[in-house]
Amino acid sequence: xxxxxxxxxxxxxxxxxxxxxxxxxxxxxxxxxxxxxxxxxxxxxxxxxxxxxxxxxxxxxxxxxxxxxxxxxxxxxxxxxxxxxxxxxxxxxxxxxxxxxxxxxxxxxxxxxxxxxxxxxxxxxxxxxxxxxxxxxxxxxxxxxxxxxxxxxxxxxxxxxxxxxxxxxxxxxxxxxxxxxxxxxxxxxxxxxxxxxxxxxxxxxxxxxxxxxxxxxxxxxxxxxxxxxxxxxxxxxxxxxxxxxxxxxxxxxxxxxxxxxxxxxxxxxxxxxxxxxxxxxxxxxxxxxxxxxxxxxxxxxxxxxxxxxxxxxxxxxxxxxxxxxxxxxxxxxxxxxxxxxxxxxxxxxxxxxxxxxxxxxxxxxxxxxxxxxxxxxxxxxxxxxxxxxxxxxxxxxxxxxxxxxxxxxxxxxxxxxxxxxxxxxxxxxxxxxxxxxxxxxxxxxxxxxxxxxxxxxxxxxxxxxxxxxxxxxxxxxxxxxxxxxxxxxxxxxxxxxxxxxxxxxxxxxxxxxxxxxxxxxxxxxxxxxxxxxxxxxxxxxxxxxxxxxxxxxxxxxxxxxxxxxxxxxxxxxxxxxxxxxxxxxxxxxxxxxxxx
Amino acid sequence: xxxxxxxxxxxxxxxxxxxxxxxxxxxxxxxxxxxxxxxxxxxxxxxxxxxxxxxxxxxxxxxxxxxxxxxxxxxxxxxxxxxxxxxxxxxxxxxxxxxxxxxxxxxxxxxxxxxxxxxxxxxxxxxxxxxxxxxxxxxxxxxxxxxxxxxxxxxxxxxxxxxxxxxxxxxxxxxxxxxxxxxxxxxxxxxxxxxxxxxxxxxxxxxxxxxxxxxxxxxxxxxxxxxxxxxxxxxxxxxxxxxxxxxxxxxxxxxxxxxxxxxxxxxxxxxxxxxxxxxxxxxxxxxxxxxxxxxxxxxxxxxxxxxxxxxxxxxxxxx
Numbered sequence: 039x040x041x042x043x044x045x046x047x048x049x050x051x052x053x054x055x056x057x058x059x060x061x062x063x064x065x066x067x068x069x070x071x072x073x074x075x076x077x078x079x080x081x082x083x084x085x086x087x088x089x090x091x092x093x094x095x096x097x098x099x100x101x102x103x104x105x106x107x108x109x110x111x112x113x114x115x116x117x118x119x120x121x122x123x124x125x126x127x128x129x130x131x132x133x134x135x136x137x138x139x140x141x142x143x144x145x146x147x148x149x150x151x152x153x154x155x156x157x158x159x160x161x162x163x164x165x166x167x168x169x170x171x172x173x174x175x176x177x178x179x180x181x182x183x184x185x186x187x188x189x190x191x192x193x194x195x196x197x198x199x200x201x202x203x204x205x206x207x208x209x210x211x212x213x214x215x216x217x218x219x220x221x222x223x224x225x226x227x228x229x230x231x232x233x234x235x236x237x238x239x240x241x242x243x244x245x246x247x248x249x250x251x252x253x254x255x256x257x258x259x260x261x262x263x264x265x266x267x268x269x270x271x272x273x274x275x276x277x278x279x280x281x282x283x284x285x286x287x288x289x290x291x292x293x294x295x296x297x298x299x300x301x302x303x304x305x306x307x308x309x310x311x312x313x314x315x316x317x318x319x320x321x322x323x324x325x326x327x328x329x330x331x332x333x334x335x336x337x338x339x340x341x342x343x344x345x346x347x348x349x350x351x352x353x354x355x356x357x358x359x360x361x362x363x364x365x366x367x368x369x370x371x372x373x374x375x376x377x378x379x380x381x382x383x384x385x386x387x388x389x390x391x392x393x394x395x396x397x398x399x400x401x402x403x404x405x406x407x408x409x410x411x412x413x414x415x416x417x418x419x420x421x422x423x424x425x426x427x428x429x430x431x432x433x434x435x436x437x438x439x440x441x442x443x444x445x446x447x448x449x450x451x452x453x454x455x456x457x458x459x460x461x462x463x464x465x466x467x468x469x470x471x472x473x474x475x476x477x478x479x480x481x482x483x484x485x486x487x488x489x490x491x492x493x494x495x496x497x498x499x500x501x502x503x504x505x506x507x508x509x510x511x512x513x514x515x516x517x518x519x520x521x522x523x524x525x526x527x528x529x530x531x532x533x534x535x536x537x538x539x540x541x542x543x544x545x546x547x548x549x550x551x552x553x554x555x556x557x558x559x560x561x562x563x564x565x566x567x568x569x570x571x572x573x574x575x576x577x578x579x580x581x582x583x584x585x586x587x588x589x590x591x592x593x594x595x596x597x598x599x600x601x602x603x604x605x606x607x608x609x610x611x612x613x614x615x616x617x618x619x620x621x622x623x624x625x626x627x628x629x630x631x632x633x634x
Numbered sequence: 635x636x637x638x639x640x641x642x643x644x645x646x647x648x649x650x651x652x653x654x655x656x657x658x659x660x661x662x663x664x665x666x667x668x669x670x671x672x673x674x675x676x677x678x679x680x681x682x683x684x685x686x687x688x689x690x691x692x693x694x695x696x697x698x699x700x701x702x703x704x705x706x707x708x709x710x711x712x713x714x715x716x717x718x719x720x721x722x723x724x725x726x727x728x729x730x731x732x733x734x735x736x737x738x739x740x741x742x743x744x745x746x747x748x749x750x751x752x753x754x755x756x757x758x759x760x761x762x763x764x765x766x767x768x769x770x771x772x773x774x775x776x777x778x779x780x781x782x783x784x785x786x787x788x789x790x791x792x793x794x795x796x797x798x799x800x801x802x803x804x805x806x807x808x809x810x811x812x813x814x815x816x817x818x819x820x821x822x823x824x825x826x827x828x829x830x831x832x833x834x835x836x837x838x839x840x841x842x843x844x845x846x847x848x849x850x851x852x853x854x855x856x857x858x859x860x861x862x863x864x865x866x867x868x869x870x871x872x873x874x875x876x877x878x879x880x881x882x883x884x885x886x887x888x889x890x891x892x893x894x895x896x897x898x899x900x901x902x903x904x905x906x907x908x909x910x911x912x913x914x915x916x917x918x919x920x921x922x923x924x925x926x927x928x929x930x931x932x933x934x935x936x937x938x939x940x941x942x943x944x945x946x947x948x949x950x951x952x953x
Binding site: 103107110113114116119121199202203204206207259264265277279280281282283285302304306307308309310313316317320321323324500501504505506509511549550552553554 | 686
């Protein structure tokens, strides 16, 4: 669509000459999705629609206990130390951000009085600052008022490297200043299209200045509040036993009307996913269980005549097979998979394409993921506005064979194809995990039919995902030809997700293999597109840039996506949880209620 | 006797040091990284990981880290958990009550079954009672606890809906209801573990009794006209208990160390489940502390067993 036409339409919506819905419908007609249309309106100066959350309870409390089962219980309750989602989930019961992501990937105000937009003066056209208004009258659990000072302090606390907060990257490149008691302004160094990062979502929780002020920097570990949080959330802290139990009770002064619904909240940890599913779906001993990493077949069996069901939320997590562009079997200066080498076989694009044709996503979905996965050709699978429509995947052994034949890979005496004395042999590694080993078997079988010999290797997860420099089996060292695992998309914006694969991020000996570009993919066009996207304020152009990046990964077959994975949880039939694939499980806990 | 105890004590100290050194080196050389969860998270820059590693001293050489640990330990500082960022002793103390209650009850149950059944079976070898007891014992220790545990859950929780299968440390009840609820939720784990232990212990008690019951002095005692009960209790049991005491004493660390499998199945927040989750998250200070406590307990109960031998058979302490 023409830029001009779009802008005139935004103008019409602003003046009230066109209704929002009509605007969104017209954009949808030309292939843009509703969330994108909303985002265009937001940046164009129209306030973002609040997603209508039907919340029937008409009074606070009265819902009895809410019993949650996290098979890996929270081990700490400071959101800025949280090493995994389990810790973020636990902290989030007590601490809150300015806003969080709802089910559709829209911003939903929590501590904010409103979502910033150009119209309300929250956003500036140059994309270099955002002003947030804080809801008046919010109190910390100890009765002290929550003000702009707490936000400024949280920024100081987190961005101090000595604090060793894991959320530091969110806050490091910005300045947070107090405008008045209930207004803060965030100043960015560069135009920042994804402004909704600091103070939003998992790493956005604000902590009370009056309790943490003495424990900034190197003394951060000593704060008593690390173990007994005092926040502003719907539940007040009662008790914490790391890995076992987090307890909270209703906050009578909570700032949202009629919320929360439950009188107490228990988050029990430990055990495994299958028995957690059983305790919710089959016996109803618990109301909700987190992260059902269980084969769909098992869940379907439990659901028959049970007291609960499984729920699904769509985010952007992707299970994929990555291809090594460098040679893992040649050592250069004490480093395998060195940038000075080229993979002898996989540097041939035909071989990569053939390999992509040999991954049978449908079978993988049927045999393993079931309702928990969607087949995809894209590396970037959400939010909707960033998903490419230009790609498609196919499973065809015949086509793969034809491609290889054409490129001169002929079957040898042992049935394995070879060319110039090089045999089509791969080592395929992944972390030890049932579904992954099954996927390996499915891929290997198809490869065998096409004359490719695949050796399977699995590495225990604690080694595979470690950053241990001494270990040759980590995913980032990538000392094999291809490897499979999942990368979670931690925010509803592709910037971080896609930035990983710029050439500056290649994992090498120099950066102790901490660079997240483990396939060692180098493409100047990709780098340029990412750089452009990071400062592009126009959401349409920006989305187009990320779609272009995704398509480059697809064309060059850097990744073979296996499954777009959904968030799977178990809950009893009466509980109405609000789960967003773009947020943590407990991010919308204030809206949970029970029916009947 | 006191000299005997002192000698044993002096052996214990260097063995503990050696154990701690071995444990520490093994853990330090083991693969894995406590911050691996951060590695796949694109929000966390590699510098933060590196800073955390440096802060927690993970990049220091092993000998320095060991000396540091030993020094802290001698000052009563158990270190702190990388994962929870809290002190290890607090973590362990939080977990101890559940372990002692459940595993302890299971051990008592095991003893209450094993000693009478074992003794009675030994007095009437190859009788019907003995054969039934033996068969049950074989069945009992052939079935692993993870199997019986799930079987119990399927029968008593899922099908009959009588008992809860998730152990709760925080029962919302007071007085008699609290006690009843505590008992109710412990029935399954205690039964699973207790019956398993009882099975092997019964076999042990029986064979220890049979060894002694055939000795000449027992025949002599009988020939003097002593009653059967007196012969068994005063003459046979006292001697037969020496190997049994060894077994029980060496089982005691298990009571403190928890039963990893049973704790996982029933979600009992005990030391065993702490150990397993710490191993999984590479939380070395916790693993080190728990395993070292375990080692201390083994050494301590060996010592107690030695002292008990001395009491059961005074000749031992004179050697």
